[in-house]
Amino acid sequence: MRGEAGLLADLRALAIPFETYEHAAVFTVEESRRIDADMPGAHTKNLFLKDSRGTFWLVTVPAEARVDLKALPGAIGCRRVSFGKAEDMERLLGIAPGSVTPLAMIDAEPGSVTVVIDARLAAAERVNVHPLRNTGTLGLAGAAVLRLLRHWGHRPVVADIPPKAS
Template sequence: MTMRGEDGLMADLAAHGISFETHEHQAVFTVEESAGVRAAIPGEHTKNLFLKDAGGAFWLVTVPADIRVDLKRLPEVIGCKRVSFGKAEEMVQLIGIQPGSVTPLAMINAQPGTIAVVIDKSLAEADRMNVHPLRNTVTTGLSGADVLRLLEHWGHEPLVAEIPTKEDQ
């Protein structure tokens, strides 16, 4: 499988006339580490879950950075069996990126049908959705509609859903 990488991503953004804004920053690996970065960048910030269901299917679920996903209720919403986190090696093999850099834009590297992509409804409708452009030292802001358009261009059929959350205990 050919990984198109960041050059391919930038070429597709240009080819589709997608406007975006990019911010370079220190590497961030968790939502907690990214708090300072998020404060400086307008728009909706994201958290990405690379999951594998009990049937062996892979899922990439993108949600607002500040929510806690209810992994017990998630399968009934997205239509799968019980989920757990995928392994780093599987992530590298399927989408060509390391943990900490997960982004729906990494689907540029994925063969259609290998990973189901789920975008939280609030992000899909956002004027500005902030995601990594394949590495965690940059944040790129673009509209949720443009993210969906890119996913479809790459042969993926994103599911837009209201992701179940855990209330803070």
């Protein structure tokens, strides 16, 4: 496991600009809103999912998004999805619930989890994500997140994630 030290080393080696923030542990989007107000850029939430074929997905969307899980498979090219189990997340990504981030893909075997980034985040000048723990936040460009994922051998999917009707 390369972990956060490997992540920071890769950011520096690839000359990717980023900002770090330390804060109290947050476990939900609601808790993170209290901290996010001081950070510029798009804030995120992450869904660790498993489709009916047994394929795992990590979907990163804007924090305020309400995702239509019934319409999601059509947008990302999979079958019906449900939330993945914490033990699968820990086994595949090396992180616990509450610390989910696309940057956890640093420790995922290529092909073990398909990572999906909402198109708005992929195009954002600044995206705020956890650095493999929920007591910190990294701010970097959406394009930089995609670059890191590809650097680690993943093929990120950029998609328009369908919102849940109110």
